[in-house]
Amino acid sequence: MQCAGTSASLRYNRTLSATTRPQPTNAPEGGGSRAYRRSRCGLCGLPSEACICDQYRALPATALRITLIVAADESTRPSNTARLLALWFDGAELRVRGLRGIPLEQSGFSEPGTAVLFPGPDATALTWPSFAELTATGSDVSAAPRCDVSAAPRCDVSEGAPSAVRHLLVPDGTWRQARRILRHELLPLGLPCVTLPEGLPSLYGLRRHAEGNLCTIEASCAALACLGAPRTAASLLNRFAHWMAVADAHHRGHDRVPLAPERARHPMAQLLAGAE
Numbered sequence: 001m002q003c004a005g006t007s008a009s010l011r012y013n014r015t016l017s018a019t020t021r022p023q024p025t026n027a028p029e030g031g032g033s034r035a036y037r038r039s040r041c042g043l044c045g046l047p048s049e050a051c052i053c054d055q056y057r058a059l060p061a062t063a064l065r066i067t068l069i070v071a072a073d074e075s076t077r078p079s080n081t082a083r084l085l086a087l088w089f090d091g092a093e094l095r096v097r098g099l100r101g102i103p104l105e106q107s108g109f110s111e112p113g114t115a116v117l118f119p120g121p122d123a124t125a126l127t128w129p130s131f132a133e134l135t136a137t138g139s140d141v142s143a144a145p146r147c148d149v150s151a152a153p154r155c156d157v158s159e160g161a162p163s164a165v166r167h168l169l170v171p172d173g174t175w176r177q178a179r180r181i182l183r184h185e186l187l188p189l190g191l192p193c194v195t196l197p198e199g200l201p202s203l204y205g206l207r208r209h210a211e212g213n214l215c216t217i218e219a220s221c222a223a224l225a226c227l228g229a230p231r232t233a234a235s236l237l238n239r240f241a242h243w244m245a246v247a248d249a250h251h252r253g254h255d256r257v258p259l260a261p262e263r264a265r266h267p268m269a270q271l272l273a274g275a276e
Contacts, residue, residue: 043087045078050246053087055261056239061091062229064166066220067108069181071173072098079247081204081217081240082172088239089232092220097181104185113166116186116193117223118178123193126226128200129272165194165227172216196222201267203244222268230272237266 041051066089068082075083075096086094097104108114169186171178196214200222204215214222217240225233242264 040078043083044243045080045083046243046246047250050250052243052246052261055242056088058088058090059232059235061089062224062232064091064168064224064227064229066092066168066170066224068092068094068170068172068216068220069104069185070094070096071177071181072096074173074177080172081215082170082220084240084243085217085220085236088236097185106185106189108167109169109186109191110189111167113164114169114191115165115167116169116171116182116191117195117219118171118182118186118193119195120193123195126194126196126223128197129225129230168194168220168223168227170216170220170223194223196226201271203241203266218266218268225268225272234266234269234272237269238264241266241269 039048040046041048041053044051044053046052066085068086070080070082074080075094082094085092095105169191171181171186173181196219200214200218202214202218204218217236221233221236221240224230224236239261242261245264
């Protein structure tokens with residue numbers, strides 16, 4: 001993604017004009033393999049000839065909004081996955097931190113119902129949706145089950161914890177960058193932190209990836225599933241599985257993608273389907 005103009009906030013929109021639409025980047029990554037020497041789509045980050053943007057419309061917003069706070073260095077990487085959530089989900093917004101001379105836009109961060117997705121000893125663990133919750137929910141509605149964090153331990157000493165999560169802030173970058181975002185931008189607001197259940201599966205393999213860690217879109221989708229939008233989460237995860245198949249094929253130097261979009265299945269989405 002290339003951040004256009006002077007705004008530190010960007011919501012992806014396929015109808016962006018040519019002057020504001022993020023432009024493709026030709027910068028190599030990860031040692032300059034052949035797969036990364038090609039011109040790239042400025043939205044999905046895939047090689048231009050393999051772009052899948054036209055295959056998916058953005059899914060409608062749910063009762064849970066997600067704001068992705070992306071480190072500036074991370075925002076330009078083709079392998080960044082925060083951009084995909086903002087591209088495929090109308091309920092997600094991407095804001096860039098670390099642009100020279102442009103402070104992070106923090107509007108909405110102090111609204112009731114806001115929490116930070118970040119692991120730690122003081123974070124409240126979200127609960128994976130049960131069979132009964134998935135059956136009762138049926139579809140994503142405002143009355144869907146939610147995690148009550150009214151008694152959540154604080155990231156910082158403050159009063160007025162939200163009674164339910166309606167707005168999730170997700171730091172994105174390396175662990176060091178994410179901790180910096182948390183420490184300098186979010187801790188001073190006194191927001192509660194929430195974390196995901198352990199043991200959720202990941203497909204992401206484009207970078208060095210410690211076992212048990214999820215990439216940003218996977219973590220955000222897991223939070224969506226836990227906070228009342230499991231069907232939206234499953235759809236987004238399967239789109240990501242397709243994106244990964246395309247990215248992996250081109251990273252290995254193969255022009256043919258072995259997986260049709262309708263056959264792409266993310267293991268976390270299969271867990272949600274199994275629960276239904």
